[in-house]
Amino acid sequence: MARPNVIVFFTDQQRHDTTGAHGNPMGLTPNFDRLARSGTHFYNSFACQPLCGPARAALQTGRFATQTGVFRNEIPLPEDQETLAKVFSRSGYATAYIGKWHLAGQDPVPQRLRGGYQEWLAANHLEFISDAYDAVLFDEEGHKRKLPGYRVDALTDAAIRYCDAHRDDPFFLFVSFLEPHHQNHTDDYPPPEGYRETLTATQWTPPDLATLKGTSTWHLGGYYGMVKRLDEAFGRLIDALKSLDMLDNTIVLFTSDHACHFKTRNAEYKRSCHESAVRVPTMAIGPGFQAGGQVRALFSTVDIAPTLIDAAGLDIPDSMVGCSALPVVRDARAPWRDDLFFQISETETGRALRTHRWKYGVTADYDSDQPRADIYRESYLYDLNADPYEMVNLIGMPAFREIADDLKSRLLAWINDIEEGQTPTILDAPCRDQRQYRLHPSDLQRDFERDSTLGVKPGA
Structure with missing residues (x-):
């Protein structure tokens, strides 16, 4: 069998309990929920550092913040760090990054600070240079590119075009959305037109937000709208892979960098080790993950890189301190950490x-x-x-x-x-x-x- 393609569908600031698989009753994520049942659902999945830059560095390297040196935002990922892209590139994979990077400290991101990704359509600060209906990124030459549509749809379209163009080559594609992160200059969660009103009317509020409130009383409807559109985009990507006859040989991992406590634990939306800031939705389908079921092992951001590398049949670099979760996917009795x-x-x-x-x-x-x-x-x-x-x-x-x-x-x-x-x-x-x-x-x-x-x- 040909080497599997690998895609990471990466959301920003998404709580685990936005999904039906974690008890949300609103039906926001039918695609996530369906595929989590047929593939592998990492039920206990957590960000090892609840902040954009450090969490992203940990995901790309399989190392903790104090090990990469990226312990707060705006610290570039050191060029000498071993990354997912470098491992897959050395093994003959085409690699590409689409969306938010947040590991360079500048826009456009120079090639040396792209973590080894070959093709590039991204921005370091997507929240600063774009808006919900103004999707602006930079291409490989550092030129601005404006993509049509709601920003989630624009990035998904770009990802589908990439898959179509690489049908004959094994590839590693990382698609990094801003949603459901707030839009910084308005301090709002802008969903597609019409979604906020519909979802506010049927809104379920998690117990912590119902009690502590924070900004959720006026933000949650928009946040849910962004989550709903992300799930629709996820379904479109899966449909595209199926139509291209690529789905059976493509690993797709859905996860988020951290979650959102809506200013209930501090004056920010994350930067707290409470469940509302660190617990994220994570599932995978494709070779190695089909019918894996619900995995209850404690899964961390640092485990993502070694898990994907192992699933592709490649050697995990010694620098990565996280662990491949494939043993517990295959057998829940396999040895694993207990904290x-x-x-x-x-x-x-x-x-x-x-x-x-x-x-x-x-x-x-x-x-x-x-x-x-x-x-x-x-x-x-x-x-x-x-x-x-x-x-x-x-x-x-x-x-x-x-x-x-x-x-x-x-x-x-x-x-x-x-x-x-x-x-x-x-x-x-x-x-x-x-x-x-x-x-x-x-x-x-x-x-x-x-x-x-x-x-x-x-x-x-």
């Missing part, structure tokens, strides 16, 4: 750890231009079984001290492993009234038996 590591270094400097049940986060007393801190304080602990939308912070309650201590030690192990031997101090949260909370002894057991060491490749 995830998060970094954040803009708006706040913090670290967090998530298991299947618990979320534990620490922050520094200051924000700085440095990627890490020497001292952190415990900030939050959530029981995700009882409180999936993280409304009740348990940190500092005596009943949960043993849980917090265990999670602290595991977080410190991640920091030491990923951040070049760093071992910061984490100060305990002040003791506070635990009210009605009590733990059964069984609650103190870990979610799974933990590997004795994290190693270079966490969870390998």
Whole structure:
């Protein structure tokens, strides 16, 4: 069989619970939901850094923010980093990038800062140089190109044209949308005409937004409209692949860089390690992923590059610390990590750890231009079984001290492993009234038996 084509359909700032596969009742994502059922749905998928530039660098390299050096926005991806495009190019694949880049710090993006992609129709700051009905990008020569239609449709059309032109060659195509990210100069979520009104009238509001509100009361209808159009575009791309007789030999991964908490956790839309900012919708179809079912393993941004490279039958570079998820796609009993590591270094400097049940986060007393801190304080602990939308912070309650201590030690192990031997101090949260909370002894057991060491490749 010919080498598979690989396409990444990449949205920006999309919450996991916008999809029917994660319980949204509005029917916004029938294509995502259908293909997640027939392919592989990564049910527990998370951004390792909830911010555009760092998350994108992690996806392209399979490395964490402190390892790439891209720990906040506007830091270019270093030219010497191993990337998805470089791996596929060396293996004889044509490579192309369409849409938002946000890893160069300038527009147009010079060739040396394109991460190794050969063909190019993109912009570093798509939100600054274009609008919903004014899709403007730069071509390989740095010339502005205006594409017709709503911006989601314009990028999708360009992706379909690329697939059509490369029917006889294996290719790796990365299609990066701005939607459902806000349009910066208006601080709005502009959907296609007519969508906002229809979806506002039938709107379902997630519990965290219903309680904490933020800007969701006036933004959610437009946001949902953008999600709906993205799913329609996703369906069009799949239809095009089918009509070109390419679908059976093409891996298509749908994911997002981070999610959106609508200013409920800080004064921004992300930059927080809460589920509303880090949990994203992710699914894959094609060779290696057909009938994979719902995978409950904890999947991180850093796992995407090694997973796609492995699925294409290529060698995963040693520089990538993420893991290929193919073993757990094939067999849910395969060894895998039992916790995830998060970094954040803009708006706040913090670290967090998530298991299947618990979320534990620490922050520094200051924000700085440095990627890490020497001292952190415990900030939050959530029981995700009882409180999936993280409304009740348990940190500092005596009943949960043993849980917090265990999670602290595991977080410190991640920091030491990923951040070049760093071992910061984490100060305990002040003791506070635990009210009605009590733990059964069984609650103190870990979610799974933990590997004795994290190693270079966490969870390998």
